[in-house]
Amino acid sequence: MTEPIAGTGPMQRWRLGMRIARKRASRSFGTVLALIVVSLVFSASASDGEWTTSVLLVLGSLTLVAALWTSGLARADSRLSLSLLSVALAVAILAPIVSGSTVLGISAILTGLVLLGTVGVIARTLAVEPEINLQTVLGAICIYVLLGMVFLFLYGAVALLGSGPFFAQGTDGTRALRLYFSYVTIATLGYGDYTPKTNLGHMLAILEALLGQLYLVTVLALLVSRVRIRKDS
Secondary structure: OOOOOOOOOHHHHHHHHHHHHHHHHOOOOHHHHHHHHHHHHHHHHOOOOHHHHHHHHHHHHHHHHHHHHHHOOOOOOOHHHHHHHHHHHHHHHHHHHHOOHHHHHHHHHHHHHHHHHHHHHHHHHHHOOOOOOHHHHHHHHHHHHHHHHHHHHHHHHHHHHOOOOOEOOOOOOOHHHHHHHHHHHHOOOOOOOOOEOOHHHHHHHHHHHHHHHHHHHHHHHHHHHHHHHHHHO
16 A cells, blocks of 8 residues: 655645745735846846847746735736736747847837836735735835836837937947946936937936835835824724
C-alpha cells in the first residue's frame, strides 16, 4: 500500500488556501512593490534592445495581475488575469520579430497603460481602506513610483514615434536617461540638464510635475485626516 505524500492531504491544502486567503484579505502590497522595484531597476540597468521592451511589458502585466489579486478584484488564475498575461506575452513575442520604432512605440504605450491601470486598482483599494496601516503606506508608495514609470513610457513613445529628438539637447536619450528625467520631473527638482524639445514633451513634463506635487499634498492630507479620525474614535 502506497503511503500518501506528506503535505498533499486535504488538511494541508486547506491550510495553504487559508494562508493565501488571509494574505489576500490583508491587502499586502509588498509583492506589488517588489515587482515595481524589479521593473525600475531593470529599466535603469538594461540596454535599449527590443527584447527589454518586451520584458518590461510582461513585468508591468504581472504587476497589474498582482495588484488585482491583492485588491480582491480578480484571482491570479481568473479569466481577466490570464487574458492580460496572454495579450502581454503575445505582444512581447511579436515586438522583437516585427521590429521597428513604431512597434516599439506602441509597446511603450501599452506598458504605460498597463501601469496606469495598476495605479487605478491600487487607488481604488486605498480609497475604501478605513484606517492607516503599513499596507496603505505601501500602496501610496506604489502609486507614486508607478506614476514616474508611466511617464517614462510616455516619453519613450514620443521619442520613438516622433520625427525629431525628444530632448532639446539633440537626442532621444536612452531608457535610463528618460527614467532619470521622469523622476527628476515628478519630484520637481528641475536640474535643467535635459529638457523636452517639442510642445507635446513640454505638456507631458508639466503634467507629470503637477501630478507629483498634487499627489504628495493630497495623500499627506488624507493620511493625516485618517490618523486624526482614528485617534478621536
